[in-house]
Amino acid sequence: NAGVTQTPKFQVLKTGQSMTLQCAQDMNHNSMYWYRQDPGMGLRLIYYSASEGTTDKGEVPNGYNVSRLNKREFSLRLESAAPSQTSVYFCASSEAGTGSPDTQYFGPGTRLTVL
Amino acid sequence: GDSVTQMEGPVTLSEEAFLTINCTYTATGYPSLFWYVQYPGEGLQLLLKATKADDKGSNKGFEATYRKETTSFHLEKGSVQVSDSAVYFCALSDQGGGNKLTFGTGTQLKVEL
Numbered sequence: 001n002a003g004v005t006q007t008p009k010f011q012v013l014k015t016g017q018s019m020t021l022q023c024a025q026d027m028n029h030n031s032m033y034w035y036r037q038d039p040g041m042g043l044r045l046i047y048y049s050a051s052e053g054t055t056d057k058g059e060v061p062n063g064y065n066v067s068r069l070n071k072r073e074f075s076l077r078l079e080s081a082a083p084s085q086t087s088v089y090f091c092a093s094s095e096a097g098t099g100s101p102d103t104q105y106f107g108p109g110t111r112l113t114v115l
Numbered sequence: 116g117d118s119v120t121q122m123e124g125p126v127t128l129s130e131e132a133f134l135t136i137n138c139t140y141t142a143t144g145y146p147s148l149f150w151y152v153q154y155p156g157e158g159l160q161l162l163l164k165a166t167k168a169d170d171k172g173s174n175k176g177f178e179a180t181y182r183k184e185t186t187s188f189h190l191e192k193g194s195v196q197v198s199d200s201a202v203y204f205c206a207l208s209d210q211g212g213g214n215k216l217t218f219g220t221g222t223q224l225k226v227e228l
Binding site: 004031033040041042043044045048050058090092094096102103104105106107108109 | 151156157159160
């Protein structure tokens with residue numbers, strides 16, 4: 001099992017450019033999540049998908065869109081990148097659907113720099 | 116809203132020293148509590164968890180007890196090793212839909228020989 005995989009590992013964008021971060025999991029998990037990690041702020045939830053076909057906003061959704069393509073894949077899109085979106089992005093998945101505290105499994109992260 | 120407060124780092128210890136990383140939380144209801152660890156250049160991985168008051172989570176020599184009366188979940192280890200050097204995150208899971216986690220800011224631990 002590869003667990004949670006993310007591509008790319010590193011990316012440099014110019015302000016205004018767009019890109020999509022890809023995430024896939026092979027654990028047949030129902031729920032998937034996108035977080036950003038910034039120094040001194042821990043991880044903050046951007047968007048999540050409690051189950052296939054549903055997506056919801058997290059704490060910091062502005063400037064991002066997501067797509068739950070199927071049960072395995074959950075992508076994060078930056079339509080017009082800004083320097084404030086320079087961060088490390090983590091995808092995670094968990095088995096639980098709703099209302100059940102369960103372990104989240106994290107990918108290795110994507111380090112994004114916006115110039 | 117829910118929040119998690121951790122002690123600021125970095126925490127620097129000698130090998131075999133005793134470790135405590137403090138974590139307190141604010142939440143409505145009865146959240147589940149977690150400690151995640153992030154080794155350099157990697158994603159987060161679950162270290163331990165507790166789902167109700169007075170539960171003790173333990174793994175790899177680390178322990179934490181869910182204290183509802185003090186809203187705390189402090190991480191402890193009796194004898195740290197150089198390989199324990201990492202960033203440790205305390206987190207809570209809400210009881211609403213989506214199994215969402217709220218993280219603390221993380222505490223960096225450095226263990227020296």
